[in-house]
Amino acid sequence: MLYALTIFASAFLLFLLQPIVAKQILPWFGGSAAVWTTCLVFFQSTLLLGYAYADFSVRRLTPRAQAKLHMALLVLSLVVLPIIPGAFWKPTGQESPIWMILGLLAATIGLPYFVLSTTSPLIQAWFARTFPGRSPYRLFALSNLASMLALLGYPFLLEPWIATRMQAWGWSVGYAAFVGLCVLAARKGGRAGVVTPRPVAGSVDVPPAGAPPTLGRQLLWCTLAATSSAMLLAVTNHVTQNVAAVPLLWIVPLSLYLITFIVCFDGEGWYRREIFLAMLAAALGVMGWTLADPKLTHVLAIQIDVFCAGFFIACMFCHGELVTCKPAPRYLTRFYLMVALGGALGSVLVGVVAPLVFSANFDLAFVLVACALLLLWRTRGEAYVFPALAALSLVVTVGCGIWSIVEFYRDTIYTSRNFYGMLRVQDSGGDDVDRRRTLIHGTIMHGKQQMHPTLQSEPTSYYTRNSGIGRLIEAMHPRKGSIKVGVIGLGTGTLATYGAKGDVYRFYDINPGVVSVAQRDFTFLKNSDAKIELSLGDARLSLEREAPQQFDVLAIDAFSSDAIPVHLITREAVEVYLRHMKPDGVIAFHVTNRYLNLVPVVEGIANELGLHALWIDDPGVETFGNASSWVLLAKDPSRLNDTRLTDPSSAIESRRDWRVWTDDFNNLVQVLK
Numbered sequence: 001m002l003y004a005l006t007i008f009a010s011a012f013l014l015f016l017l018q019p020i021v022a023k024q025i026l027p028w029f030g031g032s033a034a035v036w037t038t039c040l041v042f043f044q045s046t047l048l049l050g051y052a053y054a055d056f057s058v059r060r061l062t063p064r065a066q067a068k069l070h071m072a073l074l075v076l077s078l079v080v081l082p083i084i085p086g087a088f089w090k091p092t093g094q095e096s097p098i099w100m101i102l103g104l105l106a107a108t109i110g111l112p113y114f115v116l117s118t119t120s121p122l123i124q125a126w127f128a129r130t131f132p133g134r135s136p137y138r139l140f141a142l143s144n145l146a147s148m149l150a151l152l153g154y155p156f157l158l159e160p161w162i163a164t165r166m167q168a169w170g171w172s173v174g175y176a177a178f179v180g181l182c183v184l185a186a187r188k189g190g191r192a193g194v195v196t197p198r199p200v201a202g203s204v205d206v207p208p209a210g211a212p213p214t215l216g217r218q219l220l221w222c223t224l225a226a227t228s229s230a231m232l233l234a235v236t237n238h239v240t241q242n243v244a245a246v247p248l249l250w251i252v253p254l255s256l257y258l259i260t261f262i263v264c265f266d267g268e269g270w271y272r273r274e275i276f277l278a279m280l281a282a283a284l285g286v287m288g289w290t291l292a293d294p295k296l297t298h299v300l301a302i303q304i305d306v307f308c309a310g311f312f313i314a315c316m317f318c319h320g321e322l323v324t325c326k327p328a329p330r331y332l333t334r335f336y337l338m339v340a341l342g343g344a345l346g347s348v349l350v351g352v353v354a355p356l357v358f359s360a361n362f363d364l365a366f367v368l369v370a371c372a373l374l375l376l377w378r379t380r381g382e383a384y385v386f387p388a389l390a391a392l393s394l395v396v397t398v399g400c401g402i403w404s405i406v407e408f409y410r411d412t413i414y415t416s417r418n419f420y421g422m423l424r425v426q427d428s429g430g431d432d433v434d435r436r437r438t439l440i441h442g443t444i445m446h447g448k449q450q451m452h453p454t455l456q457s458e459p460t461s462y463y464t465r466n467s468g469i470g471r472l473i474e475a476m477h478p479r480k481g482s483i484k485v486g487v488i489g490l491g492t493g494t495l496a497t498y499g500a501k502g503d504v505y506r507f508y509d510i511n512p513g514v515v516s517v518a519q520r521d522f523t524f525l526k527n528s529d530a531k532i533e534l535s536l537g538d539a540r541l542s543l544e545r546e547a548p549q550q551f552d553v554l555a556i557d558a559f560s561s562d563a564i565p566v567h568l569i570t571r572e573a574v575e576v577y578l579r580h581m582k583p584d585g586v587i588a589f590h591v592t593n594r595y596l597n598l599v600p601v602v603e604g605i606a607n608e609l610g611l612h613a614l615w616i617d618d619p620g621v622e623t624f625g626n627a628s629s630w631v632l633l634a635k636d637p638s639r640l641n642d643t644r645l646t647d648p649s650s651a652i653e654s655r656r657d658w659r660v661w662t663d664d665f666n667n668l669v670q671v672l673k
Contacts, residue, residue, distance in 0.1 A: 003127045006185040007139050009178045010119035011146035013171065015258075017116070018043060019154045019251070020167050021083060021109055027567030027663070028090050028538065029097050029510075034419050036240070036250045037233055037351045038098050042105045043113070044229060044340070044347040050117025051340035055333035058125045067186040070122065074179045074186070077111040082172035084108075084165065090541055097419045098352065112175055115182075119143075121336040123185060128329040130188070136329055140336075141266035148258040151251050155669065163664035213327050218338045221322060225342025226349075227367075227374050228318035232257050233350035234364040235311045238291075239304060252304075253311055260315035264323045271320030274386075277379060280317045281389035283310040284372050288400030291364060294407055297443050314371055321378060359415050360408055361422045361442070365401035372397045413437075414521060420511040425521045427451070436460075439492050439517060446514075447492030449522050450624060456523055460624040462557075462592055463494045466648070468616030468630025469555055469588050473498045475642045476552055476586075485530075486549060486580065488539040488568065489557035489590075490514050492522040499530020506549065507532070508539035540573055549580040557590040569598065571605050572663045574633070578609070586640070587611075587633040592626075596671045600655040602631040608660045612637045614645060615652045 022039045029035050057066045089104045120143045124136035236253045263270040287310040354363045372394040379386040414425040429435040438448040482502030490509035591598040606613040611633045620627035
């Protein structure tokens with residue numbers, strides 16, 4: 001019971017730590033979904049170090065020496081508590097985000113996370129010594145169950161009710177209690193004898209208990225783990241960047257990943273090889289087709305169902321195959337070390353290498369092909385039907401991968417990829433009048449321009465003259481003459497078309513790739529009559545550092561992107577904006593979103609701060625327009641009384657039962673449409 005409780009507590013804290021710390025640092029890096037991917041790289045890599053430590057200590061140290069060393073590490077890890085990153089880690093906009101995040105995580109949670117990652121293999125080794133002849137692998141299933149409970153419980157039971165800083169303090173207290181529990185387990189494990197090598201009952205394809213696993217067997221463990229890990233990150237990237245900009249979707253693939261570990265390692269019989277081999281062959285083909293067909297890109301139900309179901313089947317295959325070739329208990333630390341090595345390699349390939357190698361997000365297509373190759377390799381020598389199905393799945397995934405790449409580059413004149421996502425510039429339209437250029441971030445349109453000389457300065461997409469922001473700026477000019485406009489989120493720079501002589505338009509954007517595209521491939525900025533200023537870096541951090549800008553209008557235009565930057569829509573954020581506004585200035589929130597209803601959130605913040613709110617929901621019926629939704633906030637209600645604003649406005653449904661969003665609290669579940 002002591003070993004089981006210690007493993008459960010360590011795994012629960014391990015996976016509870018991941019969303020807690022990721023949420024704390026997410027605002028500092030623009031709310032990008034790549035923050036979570038980078039965190040996964042750190043978690044997998046640290047897990048590898050923990051398993052390497054466990055393997056070394058079990059093979060090289062006496063039980064008593066193991067216990068003493070581990071107890072020293074446990075006590076030392078308490079030094080870094082609480083797990084709250086220091087403000088000095090906030091980026092200035094010039095650093096490499098990936099290395100900044102990895103360094104921050106290493107300094108803030110590195111040692112506690114390392115200690116937690118060592119617990120499962122060490123406890124299982126101590127269990128095998130204390131109870132020779134009993135399989136320790138069910139403890140691995142128990143640890144994954146605890147991990148899944150923490151992961152699923154966070155967004156529904158913890159995040160909506162407890163402030164982020166309090167979450168960090170609560171976790172730190174729980175970790176201190178775990179240290180005491182683990183010290184007791186270490187003392188008990190240090191008194192246990194040396195395990196007698198015995199085969200594990202029911203294991204399939206296991207070498208003799210006294211023979212160490214061959215290099216080929218260890219490489220197979222690594223390959224299976226790397227494939228499932230790469231699939232985890234590739235599917236996570238796809239559903240969070242290309243399908244739905246809902247951070248809650250981060251946890252869905254990871255939960256399925258853990259579930260497959262639980263059911264495969266809980267006991268023999270869950271993984272029916274003949275069934276899952278056929279299912280995987282079919283699932284790879286369906287996923288490949290869904291990825292390649294552009295008509296299915298924004299069909300949320302199909303995308304989520306197909307890729308989550310296919311990912312589950314792929315992980316059942318990878319982890320089920322791991323179970324069939326797991327070693328005797330005396331070699332379990334080497335087994336877990338190779339599994340962790342594969343997990344780290346898979347995450348690094350997708351999270352670090354792929355963005356450097358590929359100019360577009362082709363990760364999932366390549367991972368599907370790799371999984372099909374692994375399936376073909378594992379079915380060699382089987383009955384004819386399984387190699388045939390595996391070969392067919394390989395042909396389909398390769399074909400669909402080529403199709404998706406060809407479709408991606410159709411009409412594309414430029415593409416780039418960095419930490420903040422993938423950018424693509426497309427030209428479309430046959431004749432000169434209808435010819436247009438579009439900027440796409442992931443799969444979301446971020447602005448377009450008519451290329452005919454007489455139409456190049458016409459505001460388009462979400463910023464037409466009938467949109468909330470268009471009406472606001474045009475209502476300002478007759479009253480105030482020249483104005484100063486701040487814009488958070490550059491896109492193509494469309495709003496610069498409203499600039500007149502004497503106006504100042506200051507754009508904030510965190511993505512240097514967007515700045516390059518707006519200046520090189522679009523003419524909104526260069527053709528504007530206003531003075532254009534560009535500020536690179538996270539807009540909120542930049543505004544916190546700058547002297548008051550005295551804006552007449554501040555447009556918060558970051559909520560139709562591929563990731564919802566929640567830190568730009570909190571009470572503290574609006575207080576920062578107000579410091580930069582003139583007394584009669586107006587803050588305009590662009591809240592167009594297919595999945596989240598952010599209008600009541602903005603209105604709730606306005607009510608909390610004594611501001612007046614007006615909602616303009618434009619259907620986008622004009623030739624060059626798209627449907628858009630803007631919420632305008634002002635201290636002075638007279639600024640919102642212009643008929644150009646009030647006539648098209650819609651009534652806002654106030655939600656006083658919703659808690660106001662702050663830097664410490666938000667509830668994304670509540671605002672899902």
